[in-house]
Amino acid sequence: MVKRALSYKRVAVILPFLLLCLLELGLRVCHYGRDLSLFIDDPQDHRYLVFNPDAPRRYLPGRPAPADADPFLKVKAPGSLRIFVLGESNGYPYPRNASFHRWLQYRLMHTFPGRTIEVVNLSLTDADSYTVLGFARELAPYRPDAVLIYTGHNEYGEAPAGSILQWLRGQRTFQLVSSWFTRKKEDLRANIAYGSAPYWRGVTRFDQNMRATLSLLGAQRIPVFLSNLVSNDKDLEPFASAPGGSSFDRVFDDGLRAFRARDSSAAAGAFLRADTLFPGHALCCFYLGRLAYAREDYAAARTWLGKARDLDELRFRAPDTLNRLIASLCKEFPDAHLVDTKDVFQKNSTGGIPGDELFLDHLHPNLDGYRLMSDAFYKALAVQGFAGSSAVCTMPITRVDSLVGVDKAWRLKGQWPFPPGTPRDPVRVATVEEELAFNIVFRHKPWSDAMGDLYDYYIKEKDLAGARTVKEALALDHQRAFLAN
Known part of the structure; x- marks a missing residue:
């Protein structure tokens, strides 16, 4: 009787786990839920891998990866240069070719015209150091030659997901149960006083995650190029001030x-x-x-x-404490190299204070800013022997691309946390370029379709230089063709 009772107890303990395993297996067989792997086969060509659009959901539920993922070869080509870019959004609010990683790739392609250059962007809107660390853990099997990191502005956003929660989010059973509930996301950036306990928690979290990232990549002898942070200090009023009495x-x-x-x-x-x-x-x-x-x-x-x-108690811009920490980490870890983007921005700003001449809003650079950021990374790569002394190349960025950034910034400045009455450049639709940009931003017209219309317009107007820029932009956007050749 005692043995039988013990057997019943064992079954009672094991049965729920067995049922959960069977449910998980059944959900996977039926293709329920999402695969949260970092990379998936490129749907357009199975010789390549691309950033899985569902991978960010492990850290940032509800935020898919950018639609224009950069493909890279499953089998790394001999003599190729493969670079992964981690961190927060590095191209917003511009489309495709305006992000700093694409500027960098374009310049490297001109530096090494006979070499396969893969610069794979894994950066995300609202990504923090937890996301960077999580992605960094999975990079070694893909044989990167270098990893570039720009992060720090989002350390005070949503409460981070622990490692157990990240694992659970990859399980189909957890996804099924989660779909039954809705949870309002809590933004933790508001009312964080300088030097307060929440302030130092954010600094400590950044320090721990970046140390772990640099340690694991250093153990695999993968060079890391870690940038310090820039923001619009001159022309953006603080979002929130402490009460003074x-x-x-x-x-x-x-x-x-x-x-x-x-x-x-x-x-x-x-x-x-x-x-x-x-x-x-x-x-x-x-x-x-x-x-x-x-x-x-x-x-x-x-x-x-x-x-x-x-x-500023609404922490959308990183405090300078993080820049000092970044500099210290790059001195401590031998495979970490400082990218002094802050110095480059200061040298290109009147009085050494960056403002609207390099930014569209509080921290997203304009086209000149992204050009300078890519130049800072290029020169840091060159110091370590990854690049040459190539002159700066003129990127094929159209007038429509530039206007898309302006229109998106207009929309962003009309939302929280920007206060009512925040100055905004007006949205105009008086020209063909302005109308196409408006359609991309507000009517969701595909960028490639807009480029086709722009090319036809330039040909009609006999603007051959403009037509050539459009074709070069479209060619640069077809990464598979570049990698194949």
């Missing part, structure tokens, strides 16, 4: 009235008095920085505007 508010309001009346001297005096009363107010620091910039005191402007960015 009633005394501060009275003096700050005096400064604000003087600032709006263009009385710079009175405004500076009031803001300085307000800063004495409460030195942790982001918007007060921003106005002091703008006033210093206007009188061409760029050293003071850099200090005030950098302080304003770091004090």
